[in-house]
Amino acid sequence: MNTAGAALVLMAGGYAAGACLAVLAPSQRAARFFTAVGATVGCVGGLIAAAIVLASGQPVEASFPNLVAAAGGMVIGLDRLGALFLALVAAVGFLAAVYGVSYTAEYENRSSLRLFGLMFNGFLLGMSLVTCAANIFTFLFAWELMAVTSYFLVITDSEDADTRQAGLWYAAMTHFGLVLLLPMFLLMAPAAGATTFADLRAWTPTLPTATRDAVFVLAFFAFGSKAGMVPLHVWLPRAHPAAPSHVSALMSGVMIKLGIYGLVRVMFDLMSGGPAWWGGLLLAVGCVSALLGVLYALMEHDLKRLLAYHSVENIGIILIGLGAGSILHGAGLRALATIGVAGALFHTLNHACFKGLLFLGAGSVVQQTHTRNMEEMGGLIKTMPQTALCFLVGSAAIAALPPLNGFASEWLIFQSLLAGPYIPRLEIAVGFPIAVGMLALTSGLAAACFVKAFGISFLAMPRSDHAAHARECHWSMRAMMMVLAGGCVVLGLAAPIVIRGLSRVIDSVPLWAGEALPPSPRLWLMVPNGSAQVSPLLMAVLLTAIGLIALLAIQVRGLRIRPTDTWGCGRISQTPRMEYTASAFAEPLRRVFAELYRPTEDLSISVHPESRYFIQSITYTSHVVPWLEKAFYDPVTRGAQALATQVRRMQAGSVHLYLLYVVAALLVALASAWWFR
């Protein structure tokens, strides 16, 4: 067995050991450590395997035909595309596992950390297996393992009714995806015995167009529900805040990316691409997801839910890149298509990096302040300076500010969209400039949203006692955040080198083979036809140099600083109640987009019984109603409940009746087998 294979065995062994040890641990405290030890060993194995495959391009293949032989056995195959995502799982998994040791300390009295350890390691194993799966059964098994374990992770805090509700939403949405995956693979498989991905790849070109379209639509919704695109995003803003923060970081940073992986695998690898409307659908849904995601994030004051909505936004941005790449490829503009796909994959990496960072940062804040409500935070930059710095880097990166990584990937996606007008068909080409406008609005709003998220949570005076008494979190948690913050900076500055690596990954997919980006100068990101270039590293160097020169120039004349109170128009002292709140910050945008938000407002004023001129209290509440969601999901949930009530009649409690069901089901199965023979 070669090194990469051995590393994969180490990976699986590490996760399995972590799961078993956590369950058998003598105490809750030991369970925390065993969980992390197993997970880190597993992640190191995964990283080594991914690194070898990414570097050599030599796929790792193994098959275990006797393992669940009825379903075709387990087949493992790790190619470069899978290895990219495996690296993502392992890297973020490693950081989250180490972070979790200290973070889960507060759960010791509330939840079973043995069960948590089992599920955490199972979750990592499931995600890793998804990227290595090379036949239908293995893929579905891994997919379901990932879904079930993550459900248990979401409901870790199951005392809370909201958490249980969130778990229900999550379970429903993720199984909606699974239900679509089954017919999708059924349509793609040539025969019962030929279920490896290689078989599918050879078979799909012979499928009729209608079947291919059906496969695409099923894949789009199945993987889209996992990725969290609009309108299937409803579970994200519920499940992410409910889960422990390092699990949120894993789910938002990595798990939803596996939706993107599935889409790329099926749409571009197994199906070898399709007509223009496939890409068009990705592009359109991507634009809507990006814009709606950020707009709802703006109205959120729950720090973790805000981040969850931003995941919807970033998945939208990734879909825009993939859609643009797909359309351009179909139109024969293959070099420019590679830019779009490279941008999308790069953004996938970047989002894992900064969203992981932001969720870990939010976790530290929540651990210290015991609240997720931004209105009760404030002033944390002084009490938690390192967490604040990391969160600031993450905020700037997600707002696509240069020279950080978010800027580099969005720049590539913008450039691929600018190539739209070269498409000969006008009706398709016209969509591209509109996508540019929507993407630009999205990134502007994202900047506004993160000024709010960072400014209200970390700056000014503490808005509650909890915030005032916050202390810096454990060093192991900070260290993990710093690694990710460093990742945001390095991925941004070294973007041209990263793109070179990604272009090899793209080249390994047969559809895109032979379209590796032409080697560009080391410091520059470039569009293949030389129409645009940008160098994040040089920008950073210039910016630093000018800042230092300005500082030096000021120091020469002598910079004297006099500390005093904030200017307050003559009032005696400043209190946190005078500060701008998150609601106030978002108010102008709430008015601008009032049609979308449809806020409900409730104002009640209680006056003194003696005179109505003496006001005792004013209560103002306002809610944003996600009416799109309501309009779509209310009928669905009502219908499902009505159906469930009907189905309940079948459950009469009589064993005779159940035996009748069994016999009837058997007869129906036999009859259909005979009929379709």
Place this chain on the structure above:
Amino acid sequence: MIHYVMIFVQTFVAVALAPALVGFIRWMKARLQGRRGAAPWQPYLELWKLLGKEAVVSHTASWLFHVSPFVVFGTSVVVASLVPLVAAPADPLIIGDLFAVVYLLLLGTFFLALAGLDTGSPFGGMGASREMTVVALTEPTVAMSIVALALSAGSTNFGQIIDRTIAEPSMALGPGHLLAFAALFIVTLAETGRLPVDNPATHLELTMIHEAMVLEYSGPYLALLEWGAALKLLVFLALAANLFIPWGIAVTLSPLALAIGLVSFIAKLAILAIAVAVLETRVAKLRLFRVPELLSASFVLALIAVMSTFLAR
């Protein structure tokens, strides 16, 4: 090498010229309003005075408050080094295109808005909230104008856009070009805090945006912010001037071409500055919640610009 020197020199010229541009607009406005007005070089004296004063900093402020002025000034200078001013930049040396310019300016605004929130003053928060709203809503127009320019030039690099317009003068009078210019001009007013979006001369809390954010700043920090803001105005006007009416810009580095480039650059800036001054004496400030209407109008202009370029192909 000579190109690097050129970029360095013209950036230096822009940084040196920026306060004069603001002073000139103020002087022009005063003349149009029948006042005598301060001399155009007044801002230099103000900057010198501010640089010598002590900085008063709130107890509440964190290190971010001290860093932000440098980020704002730094991004403005970097942007000035990216855009074409006296001479068109040569391709291999470009470290950023139009998108880089837009996002660098957003970086400055991001830090300035955070600094506004940092002191806990309600004014700062109000300014930050309004500024981010306006900036977010201008982004699509800026991007659309970029598309309109990139469509006709096939590139977002400044050098190529300018070359293409000079090669095909008829393009500059096409509807796509003119509409994109109008859209970008509205964006310039919004991004640089001019009337009718923001009033640079006000200190009334109901109306101010940019001034509210920088209210807590004083001394050298304020000088950096003012200088950065002036430079941002110069960069936007230079973009409007050189991308849409590039004639006069030096495409070679001969002394004559550079002299013509410098003179035409100053002349173009002066014309646009007069336009801004005239506009500011003629229009009143819009209510904050009417501003989105103006910005969506500019977006529609840019969209029509793109579509007309499409149809004209």
